[in-house]
Amino acid sequence: MRRGLLPIVGSRITEVEFPEIPYRPIVVLPDREAFARGCLGKQIRDVRRIAKRVLVDLDNGLSIVMQPKMAGIAMLRDAPSPQHIRVLFHLDRPAPHDQFLYWDRRGLGNVCLWSQAEIDAVLGPNRLGPDASIVDADLFVSRFRECNREVKVAMLDQSLVAGIGNLYAAEILFAAKIHPQQRCTDLSTRQWKRIHEETIRILQQAIENEGSTLKDGTYRNAINGEGGYQSMHRVYDREGLPCTRCSKGTVQRIVQGQRSTFFCPRCQKIQ
Structure with a gap:
């Protein structure tokens, strides 16, 4: 916007x-x-x-x-x-x-x-975390490592890191091969750095493509055009469809914090 x-x-x-x-x-x-x-x-x-x-x-x-x-x-x-x-x-x-x-x-x-x-x-910084689209890796990891919540739920907490929405959290975790119900404290530094890399990549790509217009058509850009990132979704809103990565898993939908989460149980195994 x-x-x-x-x-x-x-x-x-x-x-x-x-x-x-x-x-x-x-x-x-x-x-x-x-x-x-x-x-x-x-x-x-x-x-x-x-x-x-x-x-x-x-x-x-x-x-x-x-x-x-x-x-x-x-x-x-x-x-x-x-x-x-x-x-x-x-x-x-x-x-x-x-x-x-x-x-x-x-x-x-x-x-x-x-x-x-x-x-x-x-x-300000006392209310919101650093901007997820530009935050450096060490700061990103430090914001989450001691949190004992499920990783997908924690990623939506704007006081930890600001700017990750529900759709993009699902896409980031799919790209990083992390199960959305995995506890933050159970993830290694290497896994967190992978999540950070995918967060930067996906959010920057979404910004460049003016966001995602979903089936309800609600989101539009500043001149009432559709966003372009929805064509790049790999897991969001694909419940029951084959995984776009392994093709053998079937995308599942669960509810976390009253929000829908989509993931591939074959690619994103819980530890």
Whole structure:
């Protein structure tokens, strides 16, 4: 999502709309009036990412922080369904870069206007772990080695390492040949370094391909196109199908922490 919004850098916000829709309202902080007042007339200095949040930095030292949760998207235009546009920002640029928006079908996400101090308090190192897409191997290993949880569950804990979602955790563990129910403390340093290598590779590849659009079609890129990484999935959502690596195992689905996990019991044996 961050890459798709980069064309708005340098533009100025001329209007902020909160369309009235008959669905679950999203959280807007501090409140809609103060939010709009803090954005109007401000120039966009940068677009960045912290874990799964997209931040639009303004020239007054504040940042628009969009947390998409399960189904939200930060977009430039062409929302999948106009009735689910939650916040619409008008810009002083000609089309097609005359706006950006936050779309959320389920209304689970939130949009905040925060100072850097507020960002640090909520998204800083005391609350979130290092970025999984760039963290070095030694730090990555140290975050997990003493954790006594199942590895797949631990990988989704954003306080340990930030930015690994459910889908990508399954793909990473499949690539590393690690059973998702293996306890973190039972894995060797070599195995953890293999998980780290696959984490960097898969997350970078997913970013380059603008994420994954699944069968429900919820995730879209900034111009309402499909992501490209779903064609590279090797295990996610393949329950009952032959393993893409060994061809002899059958992909199974289990539930961990109320989330679906897919794996090959032949390739990913528990120790």
